[in-house]
Amino acid sequence: MSKPKVAFYWCASCGGCEEAVVDLAEEILQVVEAVEIAFWPVALDFKREDVERLADGELVATFINGAIRTSEQAEMAHLLRAKSQILIAFGSCSHTGGVPGLANLYDREEILRYVYEEAPSVINPQRVRPEERIEVDEGMLTLPSFWGAVQTLDQTVEVDYYLPGCPPPVGLIRSALQALLSGNLPPKGSVLAPDVALCAECPRKPTKPERLALKELKRPHQVLIDPETCLLAQGLLCLGPATRSGCGAACITGNMPCTGCLGPTSRVLDGGAKALSAVASILDATGEAEIERILEGIPDPVGLFYRYSLPASLLYRRVGNGERAREGRSS
């Protein structure tokens, strides 16, 4: 009997998720033992045709990391979806949009203009921009089209499971693989991480006071962070209370506040809004002026509360001028 076939693919991502797979270290050998890798362009030489040749559903599982920004990424997502029994959104970008999702604060034209004209490292006096199609002597050259906004994987194709994190913690990957190989899977649509917030496993939990009342909000570069005490108690906006556990409080162990990469629990519709509500609730002020003064400590609410989840949020993207709104998702 042949080994079950699996695939790995990346879309709009940094490559960190691929590294996370390698982080399984020698365990990866067991995985390779158990499965046949049918497609993993980052690691091995595969072509799109290799996937196209597969029968529908021939892949037992496919792991896609990265958000969806281009027509090519969408095409690949659709193709892999068709060929896979189980599609897993791997990492924050495919799960909730990730850091690339913050691009939804800008519209397509702003991004292209900056990248090809305004960025300090660019010399482009003719203001040349990549064209989707260009006729050259040898024939027609094409590029994938660049969409107006970033999408999550499940906004593009149906997703069966989510492995959250930026990148997903090794422990969660391991558990997911075990579940997959043993066939002991939770209901479809589940996020393969504990559904309790990070405080549950935070080593600093015992130092958290019962009544938090913040008079001032601080950012990590502004203070010497005490390595023992609850970060919120130090006035640092740690998103641990609003974020799934499963990472072993990795950032906090590194003396940095949680930034929310594992996303909200299943009971929350919009993680950013919920975190915002919690933060606002524990401010120690009742007068409008005093509240505003404290809130000056949050210069970029979207960056704080939606660092990994803007495309998955209710608002999805910034409301701009008419052009932006009309454009929506141009492909």
Next chain:
Amino acid sequence: MSYLYFPGCSLKGTGRAYEESLLAVFRALGIPLAELADWNCCGATAYMSIDERQAFALAARNLALAEAQGASDNGAIQLIAPCSACYLVLLKAQRHLMTDTAFRQEMSGVLPGNMGDPGQIRIRHPLDVLVHDVGLQEIARHVRQPLRGLKVASYYGCQIVRPFALFDRPHDPSTMDDLVRTLGAEPVDWPLKTHCCGGSLTGTMPEVGLRLNYLLLREAQRRGADLIITVCPLCQFNLEAYQDFIRRRYPDLAPMPVLFFTQLIGMAMGLPPRELGLQRLLIPVEGRMAALSKEGAHARA
């Protein structure tokens, strides 16, 4: 702070003494007054009752001029209107401009200036300016000849505290009483401060008008007032000019000087009588003052 000054017709005519004393007092206090250039009829009284729109238009033109001429000044434009009728009609027109956008648009087409924000003009009565902007302390500092022993009945008439009570109470105004005390004189408790002077009835229905005047004068006399001060050229004229006629019908009335309040201030500040237009009074006040100072000297002796 500087002020624009809207004289209106009375202060150039029957109320010339009002203008003279007003300008003299402001000059002495060192407060510049700039007469509104090219002003026109304020639109008051008769005009208002015949054609309100045109009356408002006349007032609006004055406000437009004020906006244009006062524009260089920082802060709100302060427009002083000493005549009660002018003061009231300007206030009314301003509110009309602020609430009736159609009228405002119509006016902005034909008037000078852009009528950007008619609400930015502050229409002020000189009594308000003197008591609240300049302040009683500052006035007291300029008093050279305190009017000791002088009993003064303050008369406001009907228009400057009603319907807009912008600087004093509508039923028992007291700004002038405070001012009188500052000048060293003694205010008379006189309940007729805002009762009717007869207005134009003295001309049209003299029976009624003269009786109203008589009641005011007699009560001031009975309460021991040496003179009456007022803020309105029409009130001053009514109260002063008809005393002979009134006396024919009501012989118990003694002559009672009726001064503009600015004249009284000027007297206390020791300004020359001519600068205050005192010579224009039909019932002279100098005799009374002389008697007072003699009494005073007597008392001091």
Next chain:
Amino acid sequence: MSERPVAGDKGFEPRIVAFFCNWCTYTAADLAGTARMAYAPNVRIIRLMCSGRLDPQFVLAAFRHGADGVLIGGCHPGDCHYQEGNYKALRRYLLLKRLLREMGIEEERLRLVWISASEGDRVQKVANEFTETIRRLGPLRLAPRPGMIRLPAAAQPEPQPAAREGVLP
């Protein structure tokens, strides 16, 4: 989300969701009714026990589902039936406004008002003013969001939330 109706002779009609606290604002709205104080029909009132129950998610959900404006009503400062729920609402509101600003949504589309139980006339005034404000701003042109909006798991009647997820680790 339903399609925006074709503009009739009246043009754009704002859709407004109002979250009113049970004790002051909702009661004031009842009073406005008893006193027959007509106001813009655009305002749709949802009752919460306290403005402190107002989860910012509700506001964003309202915008996502087509609201052009969201009104939050609570008791006057110091008058909260639950002592200080309205202060919590105020803090969330002020932070939420900052978020909306960054997301390109006009701040005026979200308004917090204090209305006591006896201020029926204020409900009328605020409803009319707010409707006019939103009418002036025009429709909220939120970009359509691909994908389905799931209800939060915990509140679904079945399957029960605890059993549904969290199999790992």
Next chain:
Amino acid sequence: MRAHEIYPNGGPRIGVYVCHCGFNIAGKVNVREVVEFAKTLPFVVVAREYKFMCSDPGQEMIREDVREHRLDRVVVAACSPSLHEATFRRALEQAGQNPFFFQMVNIREHVSWVTEDPREATEKAKALVAAAVRRVIFHEPLQRRRVPVKDRVLVVGGGIAGIHAALTLADAGKHVYLVEREPTIGGHMAMFDKTFPTLDCAACILTPKMSQVAAHPNITLWTYSEVIQVEGFVGNFRVRVRRKPRYVIEELCVGCLQCIDACVYKDARFPDEFNLGLGKRKPIYIPFPQATPRVVLIDPETCIWFKTGKCKQTCLEACERAAIDFKQQERIEEIEVGAIILATGFKTFDARRIPEYGYGKYPNVYTALEVERLVNASGPTGGEVRLRDGRIPKRVGIIHCVGSRDERFNRYCSRVCCMYSLKLAHLIKERTGAEVYNFYIDMRTPGKGYEEFYDRLLQEGVHFIRGRVAEVTDWAITPDEEGKLIIRVEDTLVGAVRRIPVDMVVLAVGLEPQPDADEVRRMFNISCSKEGFFLERHPKLAPVSTFTDGIFLAGACQGPKDIPDSVAQAGAAAAEALALIDKGFVELEPNTAYIVEALCSGCKTCIGLCPYNAISFDEARMIAVINEALCKGCGTCVAACPSGAARQHLFEDAQIFQEIEGVLAYV
């Protein structure tokens, strides 16, 4: 996720009922259209309309449908839930269904009564119905919480309303704490000589009740005391009362008053509060002879010992029972009660605010309350109506509506002034034979025997001039006006301005809320109406209840009221309190917050937010736990819980999200 996805094999069965409320709803909303629309909504099995859903047949319709169509969710679109939510929940319960599978849609107060255009009203009603249908799908069966009720009652204010409420409750065997700010109970009524329209003597009917209060075994009377803090909720209020020092030990004083005679001040020389300064008292005094409790007190502001530390303390020597204690300190009492009745009364309008009426300027201008003291046999003049200069007035003018029905001050009618003015007119005429003029805007005499009393006064020859008085002046024109006060008024029946010279002016001042009504209402967590009087829960159906369960209103603190109405309301408030206490428990709305323990991360965000300290941290399990008995259901912790582990019954996130989508889905 949509409901039909959650319920692939049949789902909830919903019944929708739209009420006409006569023409109240149907006159504006096209009820038929709403019903037809409701039928198109998911899971709606039946949708019906009826003239009055709250009536018996209306409720029966629901009960029948629940049984016949096996409905497990019901939506009623009618009036405000504050009126009939309980009614329809009960109907569900009677039909064997959990009462919380119910949602009410307010299409009367929030739609038909506030929308001009029928089309728009109908559309709005549809949107609200759609929202409720979506919401009710997500309702869960709930149980009401039962909380035991303390069987004691606090009555705040010892005027006639408070006295009557306290006695009613005490007679029913309940223990009552009666707290009064002044040194004696009796309130305003104790100041009156006669009461309208029967002219029976106020003291004769009030003082027996006052003594009953003092003697009643079930009443703890604390005068010269104030409530300073209220905590808890219906059935279980914890109240702190400050008892100010009177420097006399209440339990020892027998009211012999020998100390007053013995005071080093031989003459009474300080203005007497009870007589509004018209009489004098000593530093050690009793407010009036029938004061209850009959205990003297020392005013430290005027007592020479307190002011200088030097006094022979003759009072101390005179007291055989050693009741005087110059070292007495204020005491704080803490009590627990099940219900509270507020009967804090009113204050009269400050006549100085209308300078043209000359109060405070002309000595012969009096307020009506001062005249009540003048005509009172135990008052400063022994009941003789004498002016401050000792003269007996020959002509008296009574000006009505002073501070009432006046855009500048209070728009409302104070309800009692017409009648007390008639009473005072009668008494003054009886005592002095003076000509009495009443200046009124409208005579308002709706009450048993009131109009007849007005007739009687007309017969007695009291003058009535219709017109709002312009001013009271000493400006005499004619010789007969000399030395008098002249009332200038436009007589609107004659159509002329008149000048009426009088010797005495009585200002019929209106009734206003107590100056500290706003602080008091905050302390008790209730609302005020626009004018500042305490707001009743419903003007018709719950006139003595407030929006805070267990707190009731009696007397003029709720609005101007005469004695009969105050007493009636006090009885009603006592009955409400009694009903609450005798039941022994209260059923609380099951809208409490709860934490799904398995999902709580123990982040503690919620703990500090709870105003009732209902959330605590379980150190063993490292999670937050809610004490549902303490939770009042505001939901602040639920909104704040960053991981959605805290939830609220009846206001679940999903229910509210559904409502939001619902109101927006149909425009």
